[in-house]
Amino acid sequence: MDERGKKYLIKEDKDFHSDFGFIKKEHLEKSEEGQILKTHLEKEFIVLKKDVNDYVELMERKCSIILPKDIGIIIAYTGLGAGSIVVEGGTGAGTTAIYFGNVVGSEGRVTSYEIREDFAKIAENNVKGFELENVRIKCQDIKKGIDEKDVDLIFLDLPKPWEMVEEVKKTLKNGAYLATYNPYIEQFQILHNILKKNGFKDIKTVECIFREMEIKSKGTRPKTRMLGHTGYLTFARKL
Amino acid sequence: MDERGKKYLIKEDKDFHSDFGFIKKEHLEKSEEGQILKTHLEKEFIVLKKDVNDYVELMERKCSIILPKDIGIIIAYTGLGAGSIVVEGGTGAGTTAIYFGNVVGSEGRVTSYEIREDFAKIAENNVKGFELENVRIKCQDIKKGIDEKDVDLIFLDLPKPWEMVEEVKKTLKNGAYLATYNPYIEQFQILHNILKKNGFKDIKTVECIFREMEIKSKGTRPKTRMLGHTGYLTFARKL
Amino acid sequence: MDERGKKYLIKEDKDFHSDFGFIKKEHLEKSEEGQILKTHLEKEFIVLKKDVNDYVELMERKCSIILPKDIGIIIAYTGLGAGSIVVEGGTGAGTTAIYFGNVVGSEGRVTSYEIREDFAKIAENNVKGFELENVRIKCQDIKKGIDEKDVDLIFLDLPKPWEMVEEVKKTLKNGAYLATYNPYIEQFQILHNILKKNGFKDIKTVECIFREMEIKSKGTRPKTRMLGHTGYLTFARKL
Amino acid sequence: MDERGKKYLIKEDKDFHSDFGFIKKEHLEKSEEGQILKTHLEKEFIVLKKDVNDYVELMERKCSIILPKDIGIIIAYTGLGAGSIVVEGGTGAGTTAIYFGNVVGSEGRVTSYEIREDFAKIAENNVKGFELENVRIKCQDIKKGIDEKDVDLIFLDLPKPWEMVEEVKKTLKNGAYLATYNPYIEQFQILHNILKKNGFKDIKTVECIFREMEIKSKGTRPKTRMLGHTGYLTFARKL
Numbered sequence: 034m035d036e037r038g039k040k041y042l043i044k045e046d047k048d049f050h051s052d053f054g055f056i057k058k059e060h061l062e063k064s065e066e067g068q069i070l071k072t073h074l075e076k077e078f079i080v081l082k083k084d085v086n087d088y089v090e091l092m093e094r095k096c097s098i099i100l101p102k103d104i105g106i107i108i109a110y111t112g113l114g115a116g117s118i119v120v121e122g123g124t125g126a127g128t129t130a131i132y133f134g135n136v137v138g139s140e141g142r143v144t145s146y147e148i149r150e151d152f153a154k155i156a157e158n159n160v161k162g163f164e165l166e167n168v169r170i171k172c173q174d175i176k177k178g179i180d181e182k183d184v185d186l187i188f189l190d191l192p193k194p195w196e197m198v199e200e201v202k203k204t205l206k207n208g209a210y211l212a213t214y215n216p217y218i219e220q221f222q223i224l225h226n227i228l229k230k231n232g233f234k235d236i237k238t239v240e241c242i243f244r245e246m247e248i249k250s251k252g253t254r255p256k257t258r259m260l261g262h263t264g265y266l267t268f269a270r271k272l
Numbered sequence: 273m274d275e276r277g278k279k280y281l282i283k284e285d286k287d288f289h290s291d292f293g294f295i296k297k298e299h300l301e302k303s304e305e306g307q308i309l310k311t312h313l314e315k316e317f318i319v320l321k322k323d324v325n326d327y328v329e330l331m332e333r334k335c336s337i338i339l340p341k342d343i344g345i346i347i348a349y350t351g352l353g354a355g356s357i358v359v360e361g362g363t364g365a366g367t368t369a370i371y372f373g374n375v376v377g378s379e380g381r382v383t384s385y386e387i388r389e390d391f392a393k394i395a396e397n398n399v400k401g402f403e404l405e406n407v408r409i410k411c412q413d414i415k416k417g418i419d420e421k422d423v424d425l426i427f428l429d430l431p432k433p434w435e436m437v438e439e440v441k442k443t444l445k446n447g448a449y450l451a452t453y454n455p456y457i458e459q460f461q462i463l464h465n466i467l468k469k470n471g472f473k474d475i476k477t478v479e480c481i482f483r484e485m486e487i488k489s490k491g492t493r494p495k496t497r498m499l500g501h502t503g504y505l506t507f508a509r510k511l
Numbered sequence: 512m513d514e515r516g517k518k519y520l521i522k523e524d525k526d527f528h529s530d531f532g533f534i535k536k537e538h539l540e541k542s543e544e545g546q547i548l549k550t551h552l553e554k555e556f557i558v559l560k561k562d563v564n565d566y567v568e569l570m571e572r573k574c575s576i577i578l579p580k581d582i583g584i585i586i587a588y589t590g591l592g593a594g595s596i597v598v599e600g601g602t603g604a605g606t607t608a609i610y611f612g613n614v615v616g617s618e619g620r621v622t623s624y625e626i627r628e629d630f631a632k633i634a635e636n637n638v639k640g641f642e643l644e645n646v647r648i649k650c651q652d653i654k655k656g657i658d659e660k661d662v663d664l665i666f667l668d669l670p671k672p673w674e675m676v677e678e679v680k681k682t683l684k685n686g687a688y689l690a691t692y693n694p695y696i697e698q699f700q701i702l703h704n705i706l707k708k709n710g711f712k713d714i715k716t717v718e719c720i721f722r723e724m725e726i727k728s729k730g731t732r733p734k735t736r737m738l739g740h741t742g743y744l745t746f747a748r749k750l
Numbered sequence: 751m752d753e754r755g756k757k758y759l760i761k762e763d764k765d766f767h768s769d770f771g772f773i774k775k776e777h778l779e780k781s782e783e784g785q786i787l788k789t790h791l792e793k794e795f796i797v798l799k800k801d802v803n804d805y806v807e808l809m810e811r812k813c814s815i816i817l818p819k820d821i822g823i824i825i826a827y828t829g830l831g832a833g834s835i836v837v838e839g840g841t842g843a844g845t846t847a848i849y850f851g852n853v854v855g856s857e858g859r860v861t862s863y864e865i866r867e868d869f870a871k872i873a874e875n876n877v878k879g880f881e882l883e884n885v886r887i888k889c890q891d892i893k894k895g896i897d898e899k900d901v902d903l904i905f906l907d908l909p910k911p912w913e914m915v916e917e918v919k920k921t922l923k924n925g926a927y928l929a930t931y932n933p934y935i936e937q938f939q940i941l942h943n944i945l946k947k948n949g950f951k952d953i954k955t956v957e958c959i960f961r962e963m964e965i966k967s968k969g970t971r972p973k974t975r976m977l978g979h980t981g982y983l984t985f986a987r988k989l
Contacts, residue, residue: 034511038473067446079511081447085351102480105348108375109340112324115354115377136347138354138377207306208320217969218492218696225487234277240494241341242481242720242959244978246504248464252934253457254979255479261961261976265485272273272318456730457935481720481959483739491695493740500722500737512989516951545924557989559925563829580958583826586853587818590802593832593855614825616832616855685784686798696970703965712755718972719819720959724982726942731935733957743963750751750796 034079042083042091042162053078085135085163092159094126096152099190099214100263102243104132110239110268111186111210113137118183120204121145122175122197123190127156127168133188134160134168143168146175179204189213194220194267195227202231205271213267221267233269240265273318281322281330281401292317324374324402331398333365335391338429338453339502341482343371349478349507350425350449352376357422359443360384361414361436362429366395366407372427373399373407382407385414418443428452433459433506434466441470444510452506460506472508479504512557520561520569520640531556563613563641570637572604574630577668577692578741580721582610588717588746589664589688591615596661598682599623600653600675601668605634605646611666612638612646621646624653657682667691672698672745673705680709683749691745699745711747718743751796759800759808759879770795802852802880809876811843813869816907816931817980819960821849827956827985828903828927830854835900837921838862839892839914840907844873844885850905851877851885860885863892896921906930911937911984912944919948922988930984938984950986957982 034040035053043049049056054072064070064080071077081087086101107129113119115138121130124147133143145168147153153172160168171180176196179187183206189197194213201211211233215221221238228236240262247256273279274292282288288295293311303309303319310316320326325340346368352358354377360369363386372382384407386392392411399407410419415435418426422445428436433452440450450472454460460477467475479501486495512518513531521527527534532550542548542558549555559565564579585607591597593616599608602625611621623646625631631650638646649658654674657665661684667675672691679689689711693699699716706714719741723734751757752770760766766773771789781787781797788794798804803818824846830836832855838847841864850860862885864870870889877885888897893913896904900923906914911930918928928950932938938955945953957979964973 079446081511084447085353086349087351101348102345102478105344105346106341106480107344108347109344109371110325112326112374114324114374115380132348135351135353136375138379140377141354207318208323217971219969221485222487222492238485238487239341240483240485241345242483244479244481246460246477246479248461248477252936253461254934256978259976259978261974262972263974272320456732458730491697493695495739498737498739500735501733557924559989562925563831564827565829579826580823580956583822583824584819584958585822586825587822587849588803590804590852592802592852593858610826613829613831614853616857618855619832686801699963700965700970716963716965717819718961718963719823720961722957722959724938724955724957726939726955731939750798 034081036077040081040087040091042088083163085132088163089128089131092126092162093155094128094159095155096125098126098128100243100260101132102241103214103263103266104129106239106241106266107188107212107214108132108136110266111212113186116140117185118181119143119186119188120179120181120184121188121190122194123147124156124170125152125190127159127170129188129190130156130168130170131160131163131165133186134163134165137167139167141167144171144181145169146171146173146179148172148174185209187211192220195224198224198227198231198233202233202271207271209271211267211269211271214264215267216262216264218265221265224267228267228269232272234272235268235270237269238265238267273320275316279320279326279330280317281327322402324371327402328367328370331365331401332394333367333398334394335364337365337367339482339499340371341480342453342502342505343368345478345480345505346427346451346453347371347375349505350451352425355379356424357420358382358425358427359418359420359423360427360429361433362386363395363409364391364429366398366409368427368429369395369407369409370399370402370404372425373402373404376406378406380406383410383420384408385410385412385418387411387413415439424448426450431459434463437463437466437470437472441472441510446510448510450506450508450510453503454506455501455503457504460504463506467506467508471511473511474507474509476508477504477506512559514555518559518565518569520566561641563610566641567606567609570604570640571633572606572637573633574603576604576606578721578738579610580719581692581741581744582607584717584719584744585666585690585692586610586614588744589690591664594618595663596659597621597664597666598657598659598662599666599668600672601625602634602648603630603668605637605648607666607668608634608646608648609638609641609643611664612641612643615645617645619645622649622659623647624649624651624657626650626652654678663687665689670698673702676702676705676709676711680711680749685749687749689745689747689749692742693745694740694742696743699743702745706745706747710750712750713746713748715747716743716745751798753794757798757804757808759805800880802849805880806845806848809843809879810872811845811876812872813842815843815845817960817977818849819958820931820980820983821846823956823958823983824905824929824931825849825853827983828929830903833857834902835898836860836903836905837896837898837901838905838907839911840864841873841887842869842907844876844887846905846907847873847885847887848877848880848882850903851880851882854884856884858884861888861898862886863888863890863896865889865891893917902926904928909937912941915941915944915948915950919950919988924988926988928984928986928988931981932984933979933981935982938982941984945984945986949989951989952985952987954986955982955984
């Protein structure tokens with residue numbers, strides 16, 4: 034991070050270049066967390082270990098991503114934890130896969146299906162860059178079947194999640210969760226019907242209207258800019 | 273869970289009694305997940321492994337608890353994951369400690385400070401009941417000092433979190449997060465000032481307005497009942 | 512209004528009785544706005560001229576009513592003002608008719624259709640009690656036709672407002688507005704389609720999430736209790 | 751309005767020019783509401799009588815304006831109607847004055863104080879353009895005193911509305927309302943205290959989170975763009 038608070042992802046085997054000057058790879062290799070490095074322009078940079086939020090902010094993405102507020106609610110409402118086994122349909126840039134991988138840890142596993150080769154490649158690079166060994170991207174159509182068994186959470190970011198309900202039922206453990214993310218009302222309406230017909234329980238659809246506060250010398254108020262809507266989250270349980 | 277969808281926490285070394293009849297402990301001991309047991313009244317119960325949401329719903333609590341929507345946002349916004357080291361101030365019934373313990377897993381650790389002995393006892397029982405070995409409740413005033421070092425996340429559910437800012441700074445790793453939960457606007461206003469003075473970065477206060485949808489044969493709509501406000505979440509980073 | 516802030520609707524030709532004692536009709540008749548009257552128990556009451564909010568709060572109603580927040584948005588979004596001609600379908604207890612009547616004044620006119628005789632009677636009494644001479648309740652099925660012509664605003668609080676669209680088009684002035692109130696998403700979806708087919712313009716559906724703040728010595732915060740949803744308002748213009 | 755739905759304010763004594771061609775003033779003078787006029791480019795325009803929403807949308811404004819959603823809530827919560835007497839502090843471009851003038855009609859009156867000469871001039875032109883004879887703009891500092899008496903509503907859009915509370919009390923009728931609009935939390939906090947000390951009743955502060963729905967062939971959803979916050983409305987009553 035530079036003096037302005039701007040963050041950079043660093044590869045230790047290359048010299049680092051920025052508009053604030055460059056740092057040689059020898060110095061990067063020897064640096065430790067919290068250490069301050071100077072560029073040839075005498076600008077200061079602080080060395081930090083990337084966390085999942087930094088990383089997702091800086092990694093490559095060619096498609097819209099699911100926001101942390103929605104990912105957090107998925108984690109809490111499905112009781113995701115260290116050791117959980119997750120299957121995802123619709124990897125995109127890999128944002129959710131990376132968050133999930135960060136939570137399930139070395140005893141857990143995340144398998145994410147992505148039909149588009151370009152997205153799968155980006156996601157795979159992103160996962161590798163965050164050094165997650167428990168996340169696997171499959172460039173494969175999830176509608177043709179889920180290879181995994183006894184899964185704790187299936188998360189679908191697909192336009193027609195209802196097409197997967199029977200396969201989801203076969204794949205989930207007893208008591209385990211399906212979670213879906215969809216922008217449109219029609220999508221969760223159809224999904225609810227199909228879930229009910231397939232005996233899923235605790236079906237609910239929620240939405241998080243997320244507000245950030247502004248605290249300035251002029252006064253305190255909710256920020257003027259706010260996202261009106263991201264997506265609806267639907268949860269259901271195989272019981 | 274009985275035929276109505278009502279859930280129960282079971283101890284295997286005791287007979288189980290309910291208004292739907294009883295099941296002997298011998299049957300409970302031998303049962304497996306997904307199995308169906310019948311009471312002496314021929315009512316069916318399905319055996320399920322408790323997950324964190326079931327558990328928190330059913331465990332004893334003598335104080336108001338933080339809702340999953342807010343816990344989820346804390347997890348996502350602080351990048352909490354398997355292996356993280358967490359310190360909490362204000363255990364209450366142990367809800368957040370249990371969610372955090374579930375996420376950080378066996379390689380992580382949660383230490384939670386609670387000044388009130390009655391709450392600490394309830395929380396300890398709750399933690400034990402969920403078989404979390406990585407969560408420790410300390411019946412101790414956190415304002416007298418935090419024993420832990422190099423912590424990834426400090427979460428404070430205290431009326432005056434600003435009193436802890438200097439101690440928090442000493443305890444957190446570089447790049448690590450403070451998160452606080454407070455119902456009142458005045459609280460995050462004071463906290464922001466103190467955090468800025470102490471050099472914390474990325475300070476933000478957010479709120480999640482949580483809406484559940486109702487999907488009935490009559491039509492689809494947001495539910496009439498909704499919580500108007502739970503608490504403000506403030507995040508800050510030691511950099 | 513008594514010393515506790517509780518309000519009462521008074522008829523001048525009857526003695527007034529309350530749990531704070533009674534006041535004779537002779538005193539009521541002679542009283543003026545702002546004057547303080549004492550009951551035989553020496554309790555004080557202040558005499559106030561009822562305004563539309565007081566009145567709607569205290570009047571008889573046997574059905575759910577539309578809230579001021581939604582009525583206000585209808586008034587502003589349709590540019591309702593003194594002299595406007597309004598037709599309403601679905602009077603209920605007469606709340607909206609009374610608010611509209613209050614705004615359009617002696618040069619305007621509100622005609623409200625109500626199919627249920629019991630509601631029409633309650634509404635008529637309520638209108639009379641507020642001394643509005645520009646509001647007329649018709650106990651008549653609006654689906655059989657609207658008698659009025661060249662109307663500035665048609666407001667429909669009906670389960671199937673789309674059945675009225677052609678009649679609405681015939682009844683409205685050029686540039687005038689249709690406004691509808693419906694709790695369900697399916698309702699405004701169907702309505703949008705029919706409105707478009709009939710050439711209506713500026714079609715929009717909005718919702719007002721209404722939040723009240725709590726300012727106490729403990730601190731300031733949004734109130735815990737909040738209505739999650741009342742209804743969707745749809746506006747369209749005949750152009 | 752042209753074929754694209756774009757609206758224009760027309761002066762009958764001048765030729766009308768647009769990127770769709772021009773129309774001679776002789777044709778404008780003779781035209782009637784609902785009539786279709788063609789430009790020299792054979793483009794069609796429909797003649798409409800301006801309503802308050804059209805007008806406010808098109809009129810000149812050099813400062814931020816209060817939105818209809820907030821104006822509507824002020825009207826409904828203060829029971830504003832035909833014949834009401836209104837005083838406003840802080841005219842701005844005259845938006846609220848025009849809406850209020852439209853509601854109170856020829857039997858009512860709106861007096862609006864604006865300290866800045868440039869704003870007062872714009873507002874005066876805007877009021878004249880909408881042909882409101884019941885609205886008067888005073889280029890005068892409202893803090894030096896309110897000339898009017900027995901007022902039904904005082905609306906203040908001032909940074910420090912609490913400085914006016916005593917004067918407001920003198921000016922309002924018994925039972926009448928003060929309404930204020932302020933973006934910051936600190937503002938309504940101070941105001942509440944001063945209002946209480948001055949014996950005002952029914953003090954409340956509210957906020958309207960306004961959401962518009964999007965109905966497209968792809969599906970229905972709340973719009974992505976939404977204002978996070980406009981202002982807090984505080985209401986109080988002199989009793």
